[in-house]
Amino acid sequence: MPETRLDTARIRAAREMIDPIFLDTPLYRCEALEPGLGCAVSVKLETANPVRSFKxxxxxxxxxxxxxxxxxxxxxxxxxxxxxxxxxxxxxxxxxxxxxxxxxxxxxxxxxxxxxxxxxxxxxxxxxxxxxxxxxxxxxxxxxxxEDSLDIETCEGAATIGLELAGAAPSFDAVLIALGGGALATGVGHVVKDLAPGVEVICVQPAGAPAMTLSWRQRRVVTTETTDTIADGVAGRLPIAAVLDDLLQVADDAVLVQETSIIAGMRLLLDHAGLVVEPSAALGIAAILEDRDRFAGRHVVTIVCGGNVDPDAYRRWTGPAARES
Amino acid sequence: MPETRLDTARIRAAREMIDPIFLDTPLYRCEALEPGLGCAVSVKLETANPVRSFKxxxxxxxxxxxxxxxxxxxxxxxxxxxxxxxxxxxxxxxxxxxxxxxxxxxxxxxxxxxxxxxxxxxxxxxxxxxxxxxxxxxxxxxxxxxEDSLDIETCEGAATIGLELAGAAPSFDAVLIALGGGALATGVGHVVKDLAPGVEVICVQPAGAPAMTLSWRQRRVVTTETTDTIADGVAGRLPIAAVLDDLLQVADDAVLVQETSIIAGMRLLLDHAGLVVEPSAALGIAAILEDRDRFAGRHVVTIVCGGNVDPDAYRRWTGPAARES
Missing domain, CATH: 3.40.50.1100 (Rossmann fold)
Incomplete structure (x- = not known):
């Protein structure tokens, strides 16, 4: 069991406190995505609820x-x-x-x-x-x-997603998790490493907001002066030390992706999976697009963590003009 | 209990034969839709699965x-x-x-x-x-x-949606169901009328493909020579008599909506609920848009029955140019 601030038994008990409308969210293969990605892809969909995110x-x-x-x-x-x-x-x-x-x-x-x-x-x-x-x-x-990611409830709430992933068959080779403050990554990572330790836990952050990834790589808190990304949901500059400590226990890797890949991921999810996602929720697909060889032939699950977008910005990112650029 | 070809006990048993990936789909209030519609709206989401429809x-x-x-x-x-x-x-x-x-x-x-x-x-x-x-x-x-709608499995499979609606709290005042061949409408309608008879069952069909609605109104099979609608999923000309008989037992109303309302419904679902739907799945919202007084202050559930669209057509229907027209 990973030694983090989180506790799997407490996470199981937490399910009882959460309105069922947020639990047991869809988890399914999206074969239509796969020709474009070169691997088997399942999505864990956290947008079909009253607040359109896992939070x-x-x-x-x-x-x-x-x-x-x-x-x-x-x-x-x-x-x-x-x-x-x-x-x-x-x-x-x-x-x-x-x-x-x-x-x-x-x-x-x-x-x-x-x-x-x-x-x-x-x-x-x-x-x-x-x-x-x-x-x-x-x-x-x-x-x-x-305090998001620092307060244990925010991590253990997110961790209930991990229970649902670990309980699913067939099992996955890797799970791709958007990385911002770290609640989602440490929460899901803790449960996956506890219950399905063979599954690779890969965190994905925009190259334009890399503070937590740099911190994970250097094993100490690294801050940045600014952020520059459309993925507003994960754009922090000041990682929290306690969260980094947990992340070091549960993440197998942390990768950075380009803005163009995030946009390409949003388009793929719209055109081939019919999913409206905010930029943060396309980070997993972006990571596959940037490193197809790594994932070739494997079965990857990506957590579609949020779908709150401004309609005009979303049309700009996914519309025909953007596609031609 | 409505006297149709369907059987509620058999429908309950049918759940055991269906891959759970298609069952217990999201059902939730979409408050962001409500200012535009004037009533409480919940969606039953049938698009978040490997085939993107309830079928x-x-x-x-x-x-x-x-x-x-x-x-x-x-x-x-x-x-x-x-x-x-x-x-x-x-x-x-x-x-x-x-x-x-x-x-x-x-x-x-x-x-x-x-x-x-x-x-x-x-x-x-x-x-x-x-x-x-x-x-x-x-x-x-x-x-x-x-044979879709004629074969009882197609109706009773769809009817498992009705079990999930009837089991949900709080209860609804009305359920809006896309009407084509009639499998979805007779299936859901049978269970709702059996288990929650106070809920109004309203079928919605495009005015450009009205055969089953005309048949329901005249209580006999009425065929049409052609259809003219973007709602390809419900565009039949030749209603099946046995299905009409069942529909007459379970539908409280059948309404026809215009193409412009279907497109407006698709846009609303995209912009305010983050849902990509095919035209058939916007029929319920279209019905509310065309008769706000009827639904004012009530709680309506609409079944988002499918999300398979051609990306280019979808952009045409929901893009900025269409919005200005």
């Missing part, structure tokens, strides 16, 4: 515990998906939810956070500035701060 | 029985989705599958049928001509002909 698996855990303990309010920083999930989970449990986000986050994500009755505060900076501001609100108001 | 629920039943009985071959006519599903189900059970389709069916559907190792025969005509040709092949080769 509610974690926020269900957080808000269940808060509501049981009599709390009335909660705050988080978010690139967009965590905030939407926390707003959904909190609303159902009578919690006042505050989300701090970058004003450069996709409008679709910000609109949905507001529509779910959360208080949305925007900062003139990136996700890591939003983290600082959210921490300040939590201190000032004396309420729970949800 | 495999029925072909799993057909091919399980054939394989158990020692059969080696099977043939069907198909607008595209049944053939793909039969090819998938048959391949897994060692059956030789022949599919007869119109050469005007979407290329994406025809390509997938071929890719799944089926023998594909094209006719220079529409679905109803393909039906004649498939029947001829079955007679000549002495093999099982699968």
């Amino acid at each position: 509610a698996r974690g926020t269900e855990l957080v808000t269940s515990a808060l509501a049981a303990g009599g709390s009335r309010a909660v705050v988080c920083a978010s690139a967009g998906n965590l905030g939407q999930a926390l707003a959904w989970s909190g609303r159902g449990r009578g919690l006042d939810v505050t989300v701090v986000a970058s004003r450069f986050a996709p409008a679709a994500k910000l609109d949905r956070i507001r529509a779910l009755d959360a208080r949305l505060e925007l900062v003139d900076g990136d996700f890591d500035l939003a983290r600082e501001r959210a921490a300040g609100i939590a201190r000032y108001e004396g309420i729970r701060l949800v | 495999a629920r029925g072909t799993e039943l057909v091919t399980s029985a054939l394989a158990a009985g020692g059969s080696r071959a099977v043939v069907c006519a198909s607008a595209g989705n049944l053939g793909q599903a039969l090819a998938w189900s048959g391949r897994g059970r060692g059956l030789d599958v022949t599919v007869v389709a119109s050469r005007f069916a979407p290329a994406a559907k025809l390509d997938r049928i071929r890719a799944l190792d089926a023998r594909l025969e094209l006719v220079d005509g529409d679905f109803d001509l393909a039906r004649e040709r498939a029947a001829g092949i079955a007679r000549y080769e002495g093999i099982r002909l699968v």
